[in-house]
Amino acid sequence: xxxxxxxxxxxxxxxxxxxxxxxxxxxxxxPESIEIDDRDPHCVHLLAVEDGExxxxxxxDLALSxxxxxxxxxxxxxxxxxxxxxxxxxxxxxxDNALDKVWCNAQVSVRPFYEHLGYRVTSEPFYEANIEHVRxxxxxxx
Ligand SMILES: CC(C)(COP(=O)(O)OP(=O)(O)OC[C@H]1O[C@@H](n2cnc3c(N)ncnc32)[C@H](O)[C@@H]1OP(=O)(O)O)[C@@H](O)C(=O)NCCC(=O)NCCS
Numbered sequence: 835x836x837x838x839x840x841x842x843x844x845x846x847x848x849x850x851x852x853x854x855x856x857x858x859x860x861x862x863x864x865p866e867s868i869e870i871d872d873r874d875p876h877c878v879h880l881l882a883v884e885d886g887e888x889x890x891x892x893x894x895d896l897a898l899s900x901x902x903x904x905x906x907x908x909x910x911x912x913x914x915x916x917x918x919x920x921x922x923x924x925x926x927x928x929x930d931n932a933l934d935k936v937w938c939n940a941q942v943s944v945r946p947f948y949e950h951l952g953y954r955v956t957s958e959p960f961y962e963a964n965i966e967h968v969r970x971x972x973x974x975x976x
Contacts, residue, residue: 836916838923841879841891849888850879857906864963873898878927882907882916890916892924900928900936921951925974935973942966 841850851870858864873895882890892905902924907916928936939962940948945955948970957969 836882836884836889836914836919838880838882838919840927841881843874843877843879846879846881849881850891853888853891853906853908854904856908858904858963861909862963862965864965868963873903877903878924880920880923882920884911884916890920892920894924894927894936896928896931896933900931900933902936902938905938917947918951925951925972929974934975935971937969937971939967940970942968945970948972 843850854869855866859866859869874893876897877893877895879893880891881888889911890905890907893903895901895903902921905917905920907920925936937956938948938953940953942959943966945968951972953970953972955968956971959966959968961967
């Protein structure tokens, strides 16, 4: 059974990093030096766990107006709703903290994933970590 919980960036560091490094560094060739950044200690982190095994992670930065990021699901568990469950939990956290919208810098290739969750593109394409991105926002009044 799948569950999503708030993670502690220190206590759950190994699980979060294992997923992020497998997905972003190994799979997408994001430089290792920028994968963990100075916002990590300030974000609310999430872990998706299925049958006791960590299968996905993500974070929301409430101090940056609800910026969602580092959303990653292990390759073998994609297409089964794990990413959606993580995002919906992040949206609940944003609402609980009185934010009226969330946003992200989305990789262009996964734009449909965010559109599926109600996000709309609000910028021209730009490059971050050598990957084409667009800014996307989702208002809760929609
Ligand atoms: C993007 C990612 C988090 C999605 O997680 P997931 O658990 O596979 O997503 P879900 O199963 O909840 O998908 C929900 C919907 O989003 C869309 N979607 C999901 N992944 C997609 C992708 N890679 N490309 C296009 N659309 C996608 C589909 O419409 C899907 O609905 P469907 O299954 O009915 O077709 C996952 O593919 C991943 O970790 N990718 C690598 C890391 C990454 O690119 N992260 C995003 C950084 S901006």
